[in-house]
Amino acid sequence: xxxxxxxxxxxxxxxxxxxxxxxxxxxxxxxxxxxxxxxxxxxxxxxxxxxxxxxxxxxxxxxxxxxxxxxxxxxxxxxxxxxxxxxxxxxxxxxxxxxxxxxxxxxxxxxxxxxxxxxxxxxxxxxxxxxxxxxxxxxxxxxxxxxxxxxxxxxxxxxxxxxxxxxxxxxxxxxxxxxxxxxxxxxxxxxxxxxxxxxxxxxxxxxxxxxxxxxxxxxxxxxxxxxxxxxxxxxxxxxxxxxxxxxxxxxxxxxxxxxxxxxxxxxxxxxxxxxxxxxxxxxxxxxxxxxxxxxxxxxxxxxxxxxxxxxxxxxxxxxxxxxxxxxxxxxxxxxxxxxxxxxxxxxxxxxxxxxxxxxxxxxxxxxxxxxxxxxxxxxxxxxxxxxxxxxxxxxxxxxxxxxxxxxxx
Ligand code: DP6
Numbered sequence: 001x002x003x004x005x006x007x008x009x010x011x012x013x014x015x016x017x018x019x020x021x022x023x024x025x026x027x028x029x030x031x032x033x034x035x036x037x038x039x040x041x042x043x044x045x046x047x048x049x050x051x052x053x054x055x056x057x058x059x060x061x062x063x064x065x066x067x068x069x070x071x072x073x074x075x076x077x078x079x080x081x082x083x084x085x086x087x088x089x090x091x092x093x094x095x096x097x098x099x100x101x102x103x104x105x106x107x108x109x110x111x112x113x114x115x116x117x118x119x120x121x122x123x124x125x126x127x128x129x130x131x132x133x134x135x136x137x138x139x140x141x142x143x144x145x146x147x148x149x150x151x152x153x154x155x156x157x158x159x160x161x162x163x164x165x166x167x168x169x170x171x172x173x174x175x176x177x178x179x180x181x182x183x184x185x186x187x188x189x190x191x192x193x194x195x196x197x198x199x200x201x202x203x204x205x206x207x208x209x210x211x212x213x214x215x216x217x218x219x220x221x222x223x224x225x226x227x228x229x230x231x232x233x234x235x236x237x238x239x240x241x242x243x244x245x246x247x248x249x250x251x252x253x254x255x256x257x258x259x260x261x262x263x264x265x266x267x268x269x270x271x272x273x274x275x276x277x278x279x280x281x282x283x284x285x286x287x288x289x290x291x292x293x294x295x296x297x298x299x300x301x302x303x304x305x306x307x308x309x310x311x312x313x314x315x316x317x318x319x320x321x322x323x324x325x326x327x328x329x330x331x332x333x334x335x336x337x338x339x340x341x342x343x344x345x346x347x348x349x350x351x352x353x354x355x356x357x358x359x360x361x362x363x364x365x366x367x368x369x370x371x372x373x374x375x376x377x378x379x380x381x382x383x384x385x386x387x388x389x390x391x392x393x394x395x396x397x398x399x400x401x402x403x404x405x406x407x408x409x
Pocket of ligand 1 (some may be wrong): 014015017018019020028034121123157158159160161213214310311312
């Protein structure tokens with residue numbers, strides 16, 4: 001008996017031009033194009049194993065070891081159904097000898113290597129890993145099927161997931177067609193083009209239960225007048241300008257647009273009725289610190305050093321070039337000290353020493369330290385230092401998340 005099984009991992013992506021608003025909620029078609037940086041899977045990733053077998057009685061999915069319901073007509077069911085359809089059309093209808101995997105039920109196990117408590121969105125890497133593992137299982141891989149084609153299906157799991165089908169710098173083109181067949185991800189530049197881009201994720205403590213992206217953006221579409229201005233007059237020019245900046249490795253322009261678009265996104269949230277607040281006082285203090293760092297650096301004739309961006313939550317993602325990341329971590333530590341003994345993640349830049357990371361906190365000469373208060377230990381509860389990364393990976397059979405019987409290990 002053959003075992004039909006594949007394991008894939010997929011990365012997280014953090015947008016620099018934000019997706020916020022749908023013109024079709026079922027197909028997940030956006031009201032504007034967006035652009036993101038794919039982050040390194042060596043740090044943050046979702047891993048998924050899919051197996052097709054004639055003995056399975058229903059499609060079943062386990063997320064982090066727990067069975068997750070596959071609701072009829074829901075996002076998971078749509079992705080699995082669309083992948084089976086593609087398998088049938090592209091492989092089985094053309095080759096009568098190909099096994100009819102599209103007719104078998106699947107068992108899928110998925111695992112995120114980052115804690116949900118970190119408040120990092122897992123839907124993008126999760127749906128990208130799901131689609132990638134099914135694509136390998138069904139032999140829907142290049143040159144037969146491109147990541148852009150797979151992105152059409154991942155998009156129907158979660159909009160931002162379509163951008164995790166590529167590494168590097170990725171655009172999601174909104175498209176025009178009603179069936180969504182032109183609303184897909186394209187690679188703007190691969191990781192190898194600008195590997196110098198690093199990211200520092202500041203995990204900000206948040207006890208409140210936030211508004212989900214899905215419901216928040218719908219409320220914005222229904223009530224915000226500012227959103228109409230953003231999608232018509234702001235985003236199209238920014239998409240073009242930031243793509244050029246990435247191609248030219250022009251960090252100043254990349255940073256200015258990234259910060260402006262994060263501000264614009266949070267402004268349309270505030271313009272929603274009732275208003276949505278994703279950033280908190282700590283998030284805003286981080287903005288003030290980054291703005292002052294850039295002011296000082298521009299004054300010295302060295303240009304921008306860092307760009308902040310915030311998704312639908314209080315965590316900051318700071319993009320910077322490798323040469324500046326140590327100084328930025330030192331500055332963040334000076335304002336937002338870490339719990340001693342934890343977060344060894346950023347110690348790498350200090351030569352990997354295991355001493356208390358807070359001893360590295362430093363404010364640069366000439367920096368106006370009045371721009372923000374110094375916060376208590378734990379206000380920023382974790383720092384993750386990562387960088388631009390590659391697209392989904394095919395993993396070896398011994399990395400399978402399913403045991404011999406097709407049940408999570
Ligand atoms: C603020 O992709 O999570 O992170 O399509 O409803 O699943 P759904 O929403 P989702 O929204 C992400 C919004 C964002 C901006 C972005 O990633 O572009």
